[in-house]
Amino acid sequence: MTERLAGNVPKALSAPVSQGYSIDARKLTTRLLNASIKSGVSKGRYITILNPDARHNLAVGIVKRCSLSFAGSVGYYCCAFCDGISATIEGNSGWGLGDNLMSGSIVIREDAGASVGASMRGGQILVWGNAGARAGISMKGGTLVIAGNSGFLTGFMMQRGRIIVMGGVGDAAGDSMYEGIVYVGGEIGSLGVDAKTESATRSEEVELRAFLKALKFRDDILPRRFRKIVSAKRLYQYDSLEPLERERLVI
Amino acid sequence: MCGIAAILYKTGESTSSQAVGLQLREMLYSMRHRGVDSTGVNIAGQHFGTDYVVRVVVSEDQGASHVIEGVRNAVAALGGSVVFIDDFGRFRRIGLNYSGDLGKLSDSILSVKGAEIHSIGRSSEVIKDVGDAYELDKKHHFSKVNGTHGLGHVRLATESQVDITHSHPFWAYPFPDITVVHNGQLTNYHKLKREFQQRGFRFQTHNDSEVIAVYIADKLSRRRKLGDALEESLDDLDGTFTYVVSTDSGIGMAKDRWSAKPFVILETDEMVGVASEEVALRRIFPDDVRRIEPQEHEVLTWNVSLAPRIKVRLN
Numbered sequence: 001m002t003e004r005l006a007g008n009v010p011k012a013l014s015a016p017v018s019q020g021y022s023i024d025a026r027k028l029t030t031r032l033l034n035a036s037i038k039s040g041v042s043k044g045r046y047i048t049i050l051n052p053d054a055r056h057n058l059a060v061g062i063v064k065r066c067s068l069s070f071a072g073s074v075g076y077y078c079c080a081f082c083d084g085i086s087a088t089i090e091g092n093s094g095w096g097l098g099d100n101l102m103s104g105s106i107v108i109r110e111d112a113g114a115s116v117g118a119s120m121r122g123g124q125i126l127v128w129g130n131a132g133a134r135a136g137i138s139m140k141g142g143t144l145v146i147a148g149n150s151g152f153l154t155g156f157m158m159q160r161g162r163i164i165v166m167g168g169v170g171d172a173a174g175d176s177m178y179e180g181i182v183y184v185g186g187e188i189g190s191l192g193v194d195a196k197t198e199s200a201t202r203s204e205e206v207e208l209r210a211f212l213k214a215l216k217f218r219d220d221i222l223p224r225r226f227r228k229i230v231s232a233k234r235l236y237q238y239d240s241l242e243p244l245e246r247e248r249l250v251i
Numbered sequence: 252m253c254g255i256a257a258i259l260y261k262t263g264e265s266t267s268s269q270a271v272g273l274q275l276r277e278m279l280y281s282m283r284h285r286g287v288d289s290t291g292v293n294i295a296g297q298h299f300g301t302d303y304v305v306r307v308v309v310s311e312d313q314g315a316s317h318v319i320e321g322v323r324n325a326v327a328a329l330g331g332s333v334v335f336i337d338d339f340g341r342f343r344r345i346g347l348n349y350s351g352d353l354g355k356l357s358d359s360i361l362s363v364k365g366a367e368i369h370s371i372g373r374s375s376e377v378i379k380d381v382g383d384a385y386e387l388d389k390k391h392h393f394s395k396v397n398g399t400h401g402l403g404h405v406r407l408a409t410e411s412q413v414d415i416t417h418s419h420p421f422w423a424y425p426f427p428d429i430t431v432v433h434n435g436q437l438t439n440y441h442k443l444k445r446e447f448q449q450r451g452f453r454f455q456t457h458n459d460s461e462v463i464a465v466y467i468a469d470k471l472s473r474r475r476k477l478g479d480a481l482e483e484s485l486d487d488l489d490g491t492f493t494y495v496v497s498t499d500s501g502i503g504m505a506k507d508r509w510s511a512k513p514f515v516i517l518e519t520d521e522m523v524g525v526a527s528e529e530v531a532l533r534r535i536f537p538d539d540v541r542r543i544e545p546q547e548h549e550v551l552t553w554n555v556s557l558a559p560r561i562k563v564r565l566n
Contacts, residue, residue, distance in 0.1 A: 054529035056284070072538055075530050092542045094529060095513060111542060114510065132544050133510040152510050152547040170546060 020046025020067070030057055041066040054094065059087065065104070076113075079106050095132075098125045101142060114151070117144040120161065126215060133170070136163045139180060145215065153192065155182040155229065164208065166223055174229035181230055183208060185223025196232040200225070252407040253419075253434040254285030255514075256526040257495045257502050258535070259400035259553050269522075271296070272396035275403040278524070278531040279384035285527060286407030289418035290387045291379025293370065293430040293497050296399025296555060301334045301346035303353075303427065304376050305360065306369035308342055308415060313365025319343060321363035329359055339391050342369075344376065354425040358453070367455065370422035370430065374499055375401075377430055379418045399555045402497045404432035411458045420497070421461040423468030424453050428499040431467065433460035434512045434527055435492035443487070463488065467496050481505040481550040495525060503552035510547035517542055523553050 021040070025033050033049070037059050040047045046067040052058055056075035059068055063083040070078070073091030080099035089097075089108040097113065098106045101120040107128070108116075114132035117125045122142040127135075130148035134156050141161040149167035156172075158180040168186030175192020183200065191197065200208065205226060212222055241249070256278040260269045275292045283290075297304075309318040322345065323333050331349030349356055353371060360366055370377035375398070378391045384405070388394045404419035411417045423429040437443075440459040447465055448454065454461055466487070470480035477496065481503050491511035495504045504525060506514055516525045517532045517540045524532045529542055545551060 054533045056530070073529050073533060073542070075528060091538065092529060111544060113515075113544060114513065130544075133547060151544075 020048065022048040022050050022071075024050045025053065025055065025058070026051045030055060033058065034060060037068065038062060041068075052091075054092070056094065059085070063102075073110075092129070098123075101125065103142075111148070112146075116146075117142070117163075120144065130167070131165075135165075136161070136182075139163070143211075145212070147217070149186065152189075155180065156192070158182070164212070164226075166212075166217075166221070169229075174231070176235065177229070177231040179231060181228050183226045183228050185226055188227065188229070191229065194232050194235045195229050197227050197229055200228050204228070252285045253409075254279070254282035254405040254527040254531070255402070255419075255432040255434050255493065255495055256282065256404075256524070256531050257400070257402035257432070257497065257504075258522065258524045259502050259555060260522045261553065262399075262521055262556060268397040269399065270394075271398040271401040273394040274524075274535050275401050276384045276388050276394045277534045278526055279403045279405050281534050282405050282526065282528055282531045283383045286405045287383050288408045288413045289379060289381045289406045289415065290384045290404070291377060291406075291419050291432075292387075292393055292401055292403040293375055293377045293420045293422075293432075294393065294396045294398045294401040295372070295375035295428060295497050295499060296401075297374050297376070297396065299346055299374065302331075302348045302350065303346070303356075303371055303373060305345045305347060305371050306342065306376050306378070307345060307360065308367045308369060310365035310367070311341065315341070318363060318365040322360055322366055325359040325363055326356070329356060331356065342378075342380075342391070353427060357425040361453070361455075367416060368422070368424075370420075371425070372422075372428040372499075374398075375428045375430070375497065377420050377422055379404075379420065380415055381413070381418070400497060400502055402430065402432050402495050402502060404434075410436055410460075411456065417456050417458045419460060421456070421458065421464040423464035424455065426468035426472060428497070429464060429468040429471065430497050431460060431464040431494055433463055433492055433494040435490060435494070435507065437462065437488055437490040437492060439489040459490075460494070463492075463494055464496075471498065477501065477503045478550060478552045481552070485548055485550065493527070501552060501554035503550065504545070506545050506547065506549045508548040515542050515544050516551070 048069045052070045052072045054073040054075045058078045060080045065084040068087040070089045076094040077096045083102035085104040087106045092110045094113040097116045099118045101123045103123040105124045107126045111129035112127045112131045115134045117136045119138045120142045121140045124143045127146045131146045131150040133152040135150045135154045136144045137156045139158045139161045144163045146165045150165045150169045152170040153172045154169045155174045158177045160180045163182045166185040171189040172192035174195030309315045333347045335346040337344035378393045419432045420430040437459040440462045443462045493506045493512040493514045517536045
């Protein structure tokens, strides 16, 4: 999937390197690296981080508008607790990319590890490759777009916002969702507890396509149609009935 | 938490003597944040020049020379002969020639008071100690050890004691060359362990991961393929786990149905590297190798080439 899409990555979303400067991550401890990113950000510069070497906790807690570009893979919790950033990752990410994102955008050119966009509250994360297990776990807002496939427990305990998966999703999709929508272009492995599928309405389809086009997805790679996974809301009320008693109830 | 890593050269015997030890050291050191209680490796595809190499830890209160003498006698009593003994502080690397039953040999060595076996292998050995990968290397010089494949572990103890005995990799008593590293917790290991004990297996620790080693070795001894044994373990083991097994001919991995523990793979035509985190693999693979992340309930195996093993005897 990524190979096919690689040429199509929107230019506008990547940091224009020429106007900024670069930091070589290999020469710095994570603490110093994050401090230098922050000090560059406060001067309004575009920053390229060279040799991130899949290290953890890079660019966490940045609450200013800024542009960052990682020239390689990043580890766990990259761009966690950020507000207003625009980040591009040229490789893969580990677990929890964009954890608790408030606003801004994160673009990852290859695969995201498990729990991408965990608890995100706003902004947008775009994964050009595949996502691991529990994508969008406990999401509370914003949009998570996955151009490839998404793994096990996609949208687990999601509370608001939307996940758009252009490929397929794995087993237990939408398990224990409260609110929010998971749009799926490909196959659904299986539905999770209290999740149900609906077909997207015409106006939703139009809106979705317009949104994806704005992200520079070509028409021919968009799925023919989207199905959506939402909460069946049967878990909203608990009762103390035995399974047999519940079967006899007419709802 | 714990971190696991493994590496395998598919080119096999013909081009053995890859710097597996050195690469494992670098991988494990870069994952030291996942646990520094202990570090251990198993380097396979070595040529020992003897039938077996036994890794033994000797208890200091029994007197090391006394214990070693006991082991020497135990081997001799079964018709075997000790060819060399390398000294690594409390650890001994014993090369011996022996053609009988390995269960008997193990039991006989274990009956020597103050002796504990870390591994018995025809072409592999387990090296483990407390501290990080560089501390381990300082004591055991494993970065100079070459082979065709190997695995390693950094430990953050959750299920049993912080000591050398309870650190990974675990050798599967009494099967040569089968070792396991595990990241996770098993909840049904007491039950499994009891079943194995009733069948005469002997456990050296209270660690849950040792059960996996014995479980896999038991299946392999009954002519199951490694892939099938791993597949069956997904249902028989209860808990969270990602583990890697090393045999004399390759490695295999299994990941639980919850996808609870991290695992990534980087593979080229010549070699494959697997680890809990990409940070470990980027130390040895170039940036353009694509990363694969196995999902839930998944099993994978890799083999060194199937070229016949040429045994080199020095005596």
